[in-house]
Amino acid sequence: xxxxxxxxxxxxGAPSYLSAGHRIRSWxxxxxxxxxxxxxxxxxxxxxxxxxxxxxxxxxxxxTPGADVVSADxxxxxxxxxxxIMVWFFLVPSIPTTLGNFVLxxxxxxxxxxxxxxxxxxxxxxxxxxxxxxxxxxxxxxxxGWTFYTPYSSLYSxxxxxxxxxxxxxxxxxxxxxxxxxxxxxHTQRTPxxxxxxxxxxxxxxxxxxxxxxxxxxxxxxxxxxxVAERLFGLGLLDPARGGDPIIFQHVFWFxxxxxxxxxxxxxxxVVTEIITCFARRRVFGYPMMVAALLAIAVVSFFVWGHHMxxxxxxxxxxxxxxxxxxxxxxxxxxxxxNWTATLYGGHITFESPMLYAxxxxxxxxxxxxxxxxxxxxxxxxHVHDTYFVVAHFHYIMVGGTVAAFFAGLHFWWxxxxxxTYPEAMAKAAAILMFLGFNFTFAPxxxxxxxxMPRRYHVYLDQFQVWHAASSLGAVLLAVAYILPVFYxxxxxxxxxxxxxxxxxxxxxxxxxASPPPEHNFARLPIVREKPYAYHEHDEHPQEREATTHRAxxxxxxxxxxxxxxxxxxxxxxxxxxxxxx
Amino acid sequence: xxxxxxxxxASANTGGFDTLFTALSILSILIVLLVGxxxxxxxxxxxxxxDVPRHRxxxxxxxxxxxxxxxxxxxxxxxxxxxxxxYRITDDKVPADALxxxxxxxxxxxxxxxPSGAREINALHVPRGHPVVLRMSSQDVIHSxxxxxxxxKQDVVPxxxxxxxxxxxxxxxxxxxxxxxxxxxxxRMLGEVTVMEPELYAEWSAAQPEADTLARQGAALFTAQxxxxxxxxxxxxxxxxxxxxxxxxxxxxxxxxxxADEAYIRDSILMPRRDVVAGYxxxxxxxxxxxxxxxxxxxxTAYIRELGGGLPPDARVLRSPAMETER
Ligand code: HEM
Ligand SMILES: [Cu+2]
Ligand SMILES: [Cu+2]
Numbered sequence: 029x030x031x032x033x034x035x036x037x038x039x040x041g042a043p044s045y046l047s048a049g050h051r052i053r054s055w056x057x058x059x060x061x062x063x064x065x066x067x068x069x070x071x072x073x074x075x076x077x078x079x080x081x082x083x084x085x086x087x088x089x090x091x092t093p094g095a096d097v098v099s100a101d102x103x104x105x106x107x108x109x110x111x112x113i114m115v116w117f118f119l120v121p122s123i124p125t126t127l128g129n130f131v132l133x134x135x136x137x138x139x140x141x142x143x144x145x146x147x148x149x150x151x152x153x154x155x156x157x158x159x160x161x162x163x164x165x166x167x168x169x170x171x172x173g174w175t176f177y178t179p180y181s182s183l184y185s186x187x188x189x190x191x192x193x194x195x196x197x198x199x200x201x202x203x204x205x206x207x208x209x210x211x212x213x214x215h216t217q218r219t220p221x222x223x224x225x226x227x228x229x230x231x232x233x234x235x236x237x238x239x240x241x242x243x244x245x246x247x248x249x250x251x252x253x254x255x256v257a258e259r260l261f262g263l264g265l266l267d268p269a270r271g272g273d274p275i276i277f278q279h280v281f282w283f284x285x286x287x288x289x290x291x292x293x294x295x296x297x298x299v300v301t302e303i304i305t306c307f308a309r310r311r312v313f314g315y316p317m318m319v320a321a322l323l324a325i326a327v328v329s330f331f332v333w334g335h336h337m338x339x340x341x342x343x344x345x346x347x348x349x350x351x352x353x354x355x356x357x358x359x360x361x362x363x364x365x366x367n368w369t370a371t372l373y374g375g376h377i378t379f380e381s382p383m384l385y386a387x388x389x390x391x392x393x394x395x396x397x398x399x400x401x402x403x404x405x406x407x408x409x410x411h412v413h414d415t416y417f418v419v420a421h422f423h424y425i426m427v428g429g430t431v432a433a434f435f436a437g438l439h440f441w442w443x444x445x446x447x448x449t450y451p452e453a454m455a456k457a458a459a460i461l462m463f464l465g466f467n468f469t470f471a472p473x474x475x476x477x478x479x480x481m482p483r484r485y486h487v488y489l490d491q492f493q494v495w496h497a498a499s500s501l502g503a504v505l506l507a508v509a510y511i512l513p514v515f516y517x518x519x520x521x522x523x524x525x526x527x528x529x530x531x532x533x534x535x536x537x538x539x540x541x542a543s544p545p546p547e548h549n550f551a552r553l554p555i556v557r558e559k560p561y562a563y564h565e566h567d568e569h570p571q572e573r574e575a576t577t578h579r580a581x582x583x584x585x586x587x588x589x590x591x592x593x594x595x596x597x598x599x600x601x602x603x604x605x606x607x608x609x610x
Numbered sequence: 611x612x613x614x615x616x617x618x619x620a621s622a623n624t625g626g627f628d629t630l631f632t633a634l635s636i637l638s639i640l641i642v643l644l645v646g647x648x649x650x651x652x653x654x655x656x657x658x659x660x661d662v663p664r665h666r667x668x669x670x671x672x673x674x675x676x677x678x679x680x681x682x683x684x685x686x687x688x689x690x691x692x693x694x695x696x697y698r699i700t701d702d703k704v705p706a707d708a709l710x711x712x713x714x715x716x717x718x719x720x721x722x723x724x725p726s727g728a729r730e731i732n733a734l735h736v737p738r739g740h741p742v743v744l745r746m747s748s749q750d751v752i753h754s755x756x757x758x759x760x761x762x763k764q765d766v767v768p769x770x771x772x773x774x775x776x777x778x779x780x781x782x783x784x785x786x787x788x789x790x791x792x793x794x795x796x797x798r799m800l801g802e803v804t805v806m807e808p809e810l811y812a813e814w815s816a817a818q819p820e821a822d823t824l825a826r827q828g829a830a831l832f833t834a835q836x837x838x839x840x841x842x843x844x845x846x847x848x849x850x851x852x853x854x855x856x857x858x859x860x861x862x863x864x865x866x867x868x869x870a871d872e873a874y875i876r877d878s879i880l881m882p883r884r885d886v887v888a889g890y891x892x893x894x895x896x897x898x899x900x901x902x903x904x905x906x907x908x909x910x911t912a913y914i915r916e917l918g919g920g921l922p923p924d925a926r927v928l929r930s931p932a933m934e935t936e937r
Contacts, residue, residue: 094861094867095861100794100795100796100797100798101794103797104791104793104794171793171794173791177752179750179751179752179768180751180752180791180792180793183751184717184750184751184793268767268768268769269768269769273769273770274752274767274768274769308656309658313672314672314676317676317680339754339764339765340765340767341764341765341772344702348695351691351694352691352695355688355690355691356687358683358687359680359683359684359687362679362683363676365645366679367676369645369648369649369652370672370675372648372649372652372653373652373656375652375656375664376656376657376658376659376664377652377653377656377657377658378657378658379653387649387653390645390649391646391649394641394642394645395642398637398638398641399638401634401637401638401687401690402631402634404691405630405634405691405694406694406695407623407626407627407630407694407697407761408627408631408634408694410761410762411627411758411761411762411763413763414754414756414763414789414790414791415789478615478616478617478631479615479616479617479758480617480756480758480759480785480787482756482787482788482789482797483791484791484796485787485796486797487797487798487859488797489800491613491614564664
């Protein structure tokens, strides 16, 4: 909360992770999860800008029905570049590797992730994969679409498919390493008293995401290897002329790529839960249900892939089963929306920028989810499949949802990560502009899809122009909303006022250490004695609390002395633990 | 129908589709209103500093709410599934008396063949009020046959025959679009379905084989009159190849884009200076209107129409002029 007293001297004893070394080497060879998070921030920001530039060119091209900005092949390469970069090099890594890497160990009271060196390796794998993809771009580009559908990608495309596919393949191992790391970290590194039932939902969301990553990403690797083997060695598995079937690829690809949607989404749900509870000053409504919904989504997401193939010629009965399961997965998603809404009930709500972004997430996710019901209905999907209806649907979920959650989390934890505050009024304006600009850009695309505008078209019939023009104009607003934070957050790095350890009076353990945190997070590990999000109890009914000590699980009201040198708890000293591990 | 919102409705299954679509739209709006209203009401009522009492939500209440909305959402979800699925199952059986038309997809055109032997490129004529079944195959990559006005699409996958059936209900012409990305000119893999009264369709399809001989006559003229000297793939003169041009939009030197229909082809032969293709010099002879008879022009036009149907055996890669000028 903005009126929290700011005591800059807190945690001054231990040097912050930022001052633990200033040479490039100290960054590139770091094993500190917080520094690795920063490395990831840098990498995905670059990728987001590249993907965004491609989107800008496409929206310019689509302003008129004719071909005026790029050639047919040029457009095909643009949407491929945009899809590949945005999905695998921005959105999949976005929240887990930046906010997750930074906050997750802090939130469970750990000194680091379980395998710090593996964590660094995963960054190198992601960057190496990205460089391969960018090389394929410089060499002349790829024109298969991010879906790499065969036999176009395996036999017909004359572009740098192998290079790009290998890039995604390599980056996939980076993602798997991160997922594995999080699973082991959550199992083994929780601070005393932090039982599974007391884990913040941010941690649960990352845990569920990691399970999907570890189980799903190998299928992506297999799908990509099939394409590469077909191209390089003429395998023939996907070539009908040699007894193969190109549809095999689609099954393997979507077996990964549908769950991948949840890899992109669940971390956002975790972020938003932290923020809504904090700014509503309220315990999350239905914690067990929220956890159950996350896990249910993680499991069921593996059994709905066939809804991408309703018109591929798969058996009608297979389609109906996939359709049914897609409706099933809508239920836990809906429950989450209801629970966030109910969390507001009885709160003391304030609307700082993280909260505005989070509420934007809820709105856009709801719209995107509802459009998913249309797509899960077989007869409707037969019409709108591979049209702009689908483009709008996944942008609502992935861009509207996850990117809003990413920005929400970025604004929420920015003071913790950098130790600085940013200009709140600007941030609020950007949040509101992002919500409006997003709807302006993508809502017209639902109409386009219903009218029959296929995706991946750079020229189109005249009747579609009105809606395309609207969408392109909306994209201008959206671009402004995405660029604004670059300026005011950049400004805050230089000029921002010191934020204090717990500017929002939030309950998570990460707020109990200094901002920015010392290199080893906590000198003494905190001990947890109550459930997360005890805002209402702290604020209004201290006598109702389960635990008796004020240090139970984070509180904005811990006396300053208790936290000197980043020491915050009365648990074993972090160093004891380190010895115990070795 | 209002062209600003709707693709038109020209087949028997659009009624059911639109009912389902409308119902889902209304449901979505209701849910958005419900969630939106709750969020706004809570945000205002429980904003910081408002003086309403706040209590802990009793655990029992909370559980009742949760069970309640879980059951309701599950019920709604299953209900929509059941409705949509029933609609699809009844629509899956191809009627025995359906008119069978073969469709062949290739980069980047649709070729159709009727029971009468009539063949078309990027066009499909069908009788109104009669079920039609398309048996489709692909020569290269996956394409998808999509007619928005029918609310139907079906991927055409190499190595198998894909089936799509429908019953046209309204006469008129409606766009065919390729909906599965298939390479460079995916966005230009367009065509037109023409729904005709059954008598007219019968006449039309009976007349087509004749057009075939007309085209063959045109093929001979094409060489005899020297057109191939410039337009053949192997020619050293810079002239647009004509394979597959028919039915496609063509970009002109003056910035306009026109559809290469019968009239355009005829005018291109008679008045080559009028519509100059972008990227080419206007070197085509202008005296064909004196040399060629009307019948010969019709034959040449028919030939160009059929061209791309695989006629010149040496032209393996078919390229449209539009595509050529784009690079
Ligand atoms: C994080 C942000 C984003 C993600 C993850 C994302 C993801 C995607 C994906 C996966 C595709 C499909 C590519 C393909 O068909 O192969 C796509 C297409 C597209 N996106 Fe985005 N996108 C993002 C942001 C944006 C923004 C901000 C805009 C508009 C300004 C935009 C405009 C487009 C356009 C025009 C297409 C091409 C549609 C088509 O021709 O089929 N995207 N995006
Ligand atoms: Cu899916
Ligand atoms: Cu296509």
